[in-house]
Amino acid sequence: MSRDWLRRRLGVFDIYSLVHADSQSTFYFVLGVIAAEAGRQTFLVVLYGTALMVAIALAYGEMGSRFPETGGSYLYVKTALGSTAGFFSAWLLAFDQAVMVAYGSLDGVLYIANMLSYYGISVPYIAARAFSFLVALGLFVLALIGIKESARASALVAVLDIVLIGFLTVALGLVLELRTYPPYFSWGDVDAKDIWAGLSYASRGYTGMDAIGQLAGEAEMPLVQVPRATILAAGLGAAYGIGLTALLMNGVAYSAVVSNPATAVVEIAAASSYGRWLVLPVGIVTAVVQIMAALAGFVAFSRLLYRLAEERLLPQAFSKVHRKFRTPHVSLILSAAIALALLAPGEIYLIVDVYAVSSLVNYLMVSLALLIETRRGELYGAMRSPTIRGISIVGAAGAVMTAIGLALSAxxxxGELWIIGLWALAGALLLALRRKK
Structure with missing residues (x-):
């Protein structure tokens, strides 16, 4: 099988698998955190987060089928709102890709540690922190020497994830083991610690849908593949979110969730009747999904900054490649530095609180771009959302819900938003210097 064939080939499931590695890894990470804050209201809170995810996925699918070329959200926002807004949409999204490296590395290690604890092997948290540093550095080396996203590898991981987590813990569990009923299940007496914090985390519970836009320009038949991959990602994402939440609230004690919020999926597997056989494969596959999402973070960060440098909005250093490895080493070094800085304190909640706020800004801009382009009558892609008097329902829903999520996060x-503000300020300075030149 030639490299040229693999480079040209990007089918429906290949696009979905790359989106899946990003979006599902985020939800696996955040589900327990949402539940720890929202208590018995968790199911209703996740329904809100799922509706937001579907709206954003459809918005990206519609814009991606209209602009089947490389550029993603930068291209959409630039067309509707101008180059400055397009720059900040991509610059802020890039920051979340670097944060993804940190959380994917740490949470992947935590899933392994939690899985081992069910077999009597205790891993101290300080050892997990140290190993997460090694994972992040190892992924940096892989990205630097030329390891790129592989459609076949991502598709394999997606298949394993669907089979193990989708079938065994969701489909089989819901059919045979769901003994309580929504919306509270077995948590009827568990008061919410902070319902607003739960809603804030749920607003950021799914990210990665932006990969639909990034991959639209690389698909062989984008007008067919992008809409189908969008529906697949939105549909399975909703099924995973709702199903796993139901299983968590049905069979896992709230105290266990509070003690291990970052590894809720393993807790779900352990609580089932098949826990003896499920914990090991579910823990391994979930950890691999998280680590692959971290590797994808390196690739996406460098890709976004490369595009901005090519557009002459950033210094040309970000578009230069290493002489030997032919990879954008400056961007990769910067993303590794950000990830290691976030891993240094060893606080999982620091990463959670910083993550995806920038993506919400990006999603808000894309939703506004969809509203504007639909109103102008300039969207003629293969996917079109319903409209009311020229107003896109998907765009309006995405804009309203992302604005609510941003308000809740703020x-x-x-307390941690100064980190994002510092990144935005650095981007503004680089943009001003570049335009001055």
């Missing part, structure tokens, strides 16, 4: 977890 109010509830404002």
């Amino acid at each position: 109010i509830v977890r404002f």
